Amino acid sequence: MTLSIDADQPLLFYTVATALVLVGVSVFLAVVRVPGVWVPIRTWLVMLPIVLGALWIDELFFRQPVWTILVAAVSIMAFKEFARVTGLYRERLFVVVVYGAIIAEAIAAFLQRYDFFMAIPTWAVLILAFVPIVERRTEGMLQAYALSIVGVIFFGYFLAHLSYLAQSPEGLGYLLFVVLMTQLNDALGFIYGKTLGRHRWTPISPNKTLEGSILALVTTVILTFLQAPIAFPWVPPLGVLAAGLIVGIGGQVGDLTMANVKRNVGVKDFGHVLPGHGGLTDRVNSLMITAPAFAHFMGYLFGGFPT
Amino acid sequence: MSATGTPASAPGAAPVSGPGAAPTPGPAAPPAPGAAASPAPAPGAAFRYEPFPDIDMPLPARLGQFPRQPDIATDVARAVGGPLAAAFIRSQFRFEVVGTVPDVPRLALMPNHQSHLDALAVLSMLPARFRRRVTVLAARDYFFERPAPALLASVLWGAVAFDRRSRLSELRRWTRVLRDTPDGWFLVFPQGSRKTTALHAGLPLVLARSGWPVVPVALAGTAEAWPVGARVWRPFRRIRVTFGEPVEDAGTRDLLDVLAAFWAQHGRIDDTPEGRT
Numbered sequence: 001m002t003l004s005i006d007a008d009q010p011l012l013f014y015t016v017a018t019a020l021v022l023v024g025v026s027v028f029l030a031v032v033r034v035p036g037v038w039v040p041i042r043t044w045l046v047m048l049p050i051v052l053g054a055l056w057i058d059e060l061f062f063r064q065p066v067w068t069i070l071v072a073a074v075s076i077m078a079f080k081e082f083a084r085v086t087g088l089y090r091e092r093l094f095v096v097v098v099y100g101a102i103i104a105e106a107i108a109a110f111l112q113r114y115d116f117f118m119a120i121p122t123w124a125v126l127i128l129a130f131v132p133i134v135e136r137r138t139e140g141m142l143q144a145y146a147l148s149i150v151g152v153i154f155f156g157y158f159l160a161h162l163s164y165l166a167q168s169p170e171g172l173g174y175l176l177f178v179v180l181m182t183q184l185n186d187a188l189g190f191i192y193g194k195t196l197g198r199h200r201w202t203p204i205s206p207n208k209t210l211e212g213s214i215l216a217l218v219t220t221v222i223l224t225f226l227q228a229p230i231a232f233p234w235v236p237p238l239g240v241l242a243a244g245l246i247v248g249i250g251g252q253v254g255d256l257t258m259a260n261v262k263r264n265v266g267v268k269d270f271g272h273v274l275p276g277h278g279g280l281t282d283r284v285n286s287l288m289i290t291a292p293a294f295a296h297f298m299g300y301l302f303g304g305f306p307t
Numbered sequence: 308m309s310a311t312g313t314p315a316s317a318p319g320a321a322p323v324s325g326p327g328a329a330p331t332p333g334p335a336a337p338p339a340p341g342a343a344a345s346p347a348p349a350p351g352a353a354f355r356y357e358p359f360p361d362i363d364m365p366l367p368a369r370l371g372q373f374p375r376q377p378d379i380a381t382d383v384a385r386a387v388g389g390p391l392a393a394a395f396i397r398s399q400f401r402f403e404v405v406g407t408v409p410d411v412p413r414l415a416l417m418p419n420h421q422s423h424l425d426a427l428a429v430l431s432m433l434p435a436r437f438r439r440r441v442t443v444l445a446a447r448d449y450f451f452e453r454p455a456p457a458l459l460a461s462v463l464w465g466a467v468a469f470d471r472r473s474r475l476s477e478l479r480r481w482t483r484v485l486r487d488t489p490d491g492w493f494l495v496f497p498q499g500s501r502k503t504t505a506l507h508a509g510l511p512l513v514l515a516r517s518g519w520p521v522v523p524v525a526l527a528g529t530a531e532a533w534p535v536g537a538r539v540w541r542p543f544r545r546i547r548v549t550f551g552e553p554v555e556d557a558g559t560r561d562l563l564d565v566l567a568a569f570w571a572q573h574g575r576i577d578d579t580p581e582g583r584t
Contacts, residue, residue: 084358084359085359086358087355089359089377092377092379099379140355143354267358267362
């Protein structure tokens with residue numbers, strides 16, 4: 001266990017930066033009084049300390065599983081929302097296999113067993129194939145199988161990259177960057193859209209505007225260049241540009257993927273646990289795309305994602 | 308993520324059908340125009356999404372709904388919490404049971420109500436396989452408006468919410484619910500509150516008329532073991548639970564007289580002077 005904290009340590013940097021942003025936004029809102037944004041901000045004031053607190057515990061008390069447990073718990077609760085919204089939750093055996101895959105991925109990530117980490121989704125899909133056979137049913141089984149695979153891949157495999165990244169010293173900078181910037185990119189898209197948005201660009205999510213999405217992407221890329229020297233100083237400028245684009249574009253894609261689920265099913269939000277945001281899935285949907293894309297891209301080209 | 312094979316089923320247009328409609332009865336897919344040439348789609352070929360009807364409910368309301376929606380977490384909690392609560396209650400008091408309960412698919416247990424202990428006292432005196440069938444109807448205004456009491460009541464004694472304030476609409480709702488409920492045991496307190504002795508005819512009659520035989524249950528000693536207003540229970544008191552004979556076809560006001568007479572006869576602890584039998 002090391003208690004020495006360097007000035008260029010990403011966790012310290014991001015904690016201070018997050019606190020400054022939150023204080024700044026709170027002061028701004030106390031003065032300007034924009035209606036309707038206080039509720040989501042208040043939820044942020046609870047969520048961010050939990051996220052950063054878990055990482056601090058792992059950092060200060062060498063390699064604890066707190067962050068991994070947090071990610072697994074959020075994944076399970078988010079998948080439960082997904083399963084309840086799509087009706088898959090009525091098929092208990094499918095759901096239990098997906099839960100098992102999420103937990104197995106968390107363990108593999110914590111142990112940094114890349115081979116298990118990559119093999120578990122395969123095994124989960126194989127085991128899911130047994131469910132209709134065991135239950136001796138055909139009706140609705142293709143749908144349940146398909147939805148369960150979405151569950152294994154998006155909620156088990158993709159989100160577990162957040163646990164995997166946290167296990168290496170270089171990965172911590174990647175992790176903080178991808179988590180916080182993905183969320184900031186979401187928030188920026190929302191704020192730009194509300195204030196400057198005119199042109200809707202997708203029927204999947206009518207709240208998205210061209211202005212909001214593009215301005216958020218530009219801001220994200222600029223901010224990526226500003227923080228790259230601390231988050232991942234070894235990455236050359238082109239790589240930094242790519243990192244910004246992955247977060248800026250991938251976040252929107254993740255958002256739209258789950259928005260598509262909601263539209264198909266006919267619900268507005270996945271749940272109500274996060275006041276002002278909706279369900280957990282509504283909050284982590286962007287991370288489902290950005291986390292794996294970012295981790296594999298950066299890891300392959302620039303290291304820091306030990307395989 | 309939508310269907311193939313049935314051209315008529317537009318993705319995204321899948322209507323959200325009724326609350327908790329069973330997933331299985333394949334809707335005998337409406338014949339799609341243009342599908343005549345191709346073989347008829349098998350039932351269940353199209354993806355149909357049925358979101359859970361309680362997605363928009365806050366947690367206390369979700370815990371209190373009947374019929375319940377499947378939930379792995381609360382099912383596990385109930386499977387563990389119910390027996391633990393029953394064992395704990397049995398360890399805290401000296402129990403005495405008189406009479407038995409028949410093994411039938413439908414039953415309505417109707418005890419007198421004097422104490423917080425009442426529901427658990429009855430449940431802990433039933434065999435485990437019977438206890439699992441019982442749904443306790445508990446006051447929505449007391450138990451199911453905040454998460455903590457809702458969790459306790461739902462996990463420890465399998466309670467669901469009954470809205471004792473909006474009587475008529477709630478009774479109509481339960482009449483409908485019971486019509487669609489094949490089997491089950493209910494534990495109902497016709498007095499409605501620990502603090503009154505007056506009988507409320509509504510729910511007992513709804514149950515009786517829906518075909519649930521009524522078993523009168525008399526609790527004696529719970530009022531002394533945990534009086535109304537006391538913060539904690541007083542351990543090691545004597546509690547006697549008396550199960551009466553099932554009353555069938557009790558579709559009239561006779562039921563209330565039967566219950567009142569049964570409780571008057573067995574609902575006091577000091578009418579068996581020698582203490583144990």
